[in-house]
Amino acid sequence: MRISNFLAGACALLASASVWSHGYITQPESRNLLCKQGGNSACGAIQWEPQSLEAPSGFPASGPADGVIAGAALAQFNELNEQTSSRWAKRAMKAGANSFSWQFTANHATRNWRYYITRQDWNPNQKLTRASFDLTPFCVVDGGNRQPPATVTHNCTVPARSGYQVILGVWEIADTPNSFYNMVDVLFGDVQVPVPEWTQRGVIYPSVDLAAGDSVASRVFDASGERTDLQTTVQIGSPTEGLRNNWAYQLAARINAEQPLLHAGQLGSDGKITPVYGQNTIYSKSSSALNRVEVQINKQTVPVAELSVGDVKSAYVIANGALSIDFNVSANAEMEVTAYVYDAAGVSKGFASVSLNNRSALLSVALNQPKAGLHQLVVKGVVKEGGAVLQKTFSFSVSDGTSAAYDYVFPASIAQYKAGTRVLQSKDGKVYTCKPFPYSGWCTQWSAASTAYEPGVGSSWKDAWE
Secondary structure, eight states: OOHHHHHHHHHHHHHHHTTSOOEEEEETTOHHHHHHHTSSOSOGGGGTOTTOOEEESOTTTSSSOTTOTTTTTOGGGGGGGOOOTTTSOOEEEOSEEEEEEEEESSOOOEEEEEEEEEOTTOOTTSOOOGGGEEEEEEEEEEEEEEOOOSEEEEEEEEOOOOEEEEEEEEEEESSSSEEEEEEEEEEESSOOOOTTTEEEEEEEOOOSOOOTTOEEEEEEEETTEEOGGGOEEEEOOSHHHHSHHHHHHHHHHHHHHHOTTEEEEEEOTTSOEEOOSSOEEEEEETTSOEEEEEEEEEOOOOOOOOEEEEOOOSEEEOBTTBOEEEEEEEESSEEEEEEEEEETTOOEEEEEEEEEESOEEEEEEEOSSOOSEEEEEEEEEEETTTOOEEEEEEEEEEEOSOSOOOSEETTTTGGGOOTTOEEEETTTTEEEEBOOTTGGGGGGOOBTTBOTTOTTTSTTGGGTBO
16 A cells, blocks of 8 residues: 555544644653754744654554654644754764653553664755665564553664664554654764763754844853853844844854854764754853853834725625625735635635735635625735734625615614615615604614614614614
């Protein structure tokens, strides 16, 4: 059976089976756990549920497809599938005896645990595939089809490797057709944590792209407070310099050049700390009194983004069974604009979108099977720079075209109602005529708290309207 077909057939099962949390490797810390703890950045949803990397069993014959093994082929965890030599934090590893620990939050009956390691010649700058791994597990622990305790530790012999490698831990469940897939990023060689000379004090996360005029700075603290004399600042001069991985590298390199008590980068297999285009760890001299380093992003003040919507009518008429709501949108910043129309029951009846960058555009929302009644137009703009969300909401009525013409849309200009006045009731799309004297006096008797004479709706509407 092809892996893609297997996954397609199993997707419904995964959607219903993964209601509860399950388990993850805690020692050495897995890629997903480091996302939760802050050791990895820009991880997406996995930071909230590192225990949920569940996919069909059967690796390597089946299971998650090549390229999406790290994220267990789950779209919500796709960030885990990114793969470069500098993307993920690594833990020191030596060949020989090592321990691997799991934490379970739903400790299913277990068939086994299996551990695989990448080939010595794997390419760390390509997404993980079966070809990346030695497909003979270096460690297999039988689960006996029994439910394990909340935590387990396995003693395994790790084969010889050098440099950056990835260990794949597979926990195969006995009471479901699924397994859990965890990646552990490790570094072989003379890579003992740089103590006593250097101690980790912070991290440079390449979290966002910056614009020209923005800046990023390292803020250094000891027990007495901030040491402004040890601050390092990088001023962004161009969009290229502002790319998240570029400024992270530049800040790390500048810290190394300017601050003898600090060092930033990633620990290499040679034991050296070198700046990388990505996440960089910040260390301080262990002999110093420094205890914390934070990174602060300073963005240029920009005008408040605005979204304007015009030419939305209060009433529309269905013609030949069709209706489109046409209106103008304009923005003073770059944003994605979406527009939805909902009927009185909250059902979406139409959608349109446009990309704006300090300009105006005409939008048209064609309603699906339009019917008379009250509707709402919701226009939303998501600003590209900063992600702010702007929203405008408009109410309007839709009539079926069979009603007579009207003077007002109820309750607009209610004080002007008199015998013969025709109003459109937005709630049902019908037109009502105010009765002659002496009944016409009731036509103006309405408020939000007193609706007895509201046309077509109030308990006594027939006393005032036809």
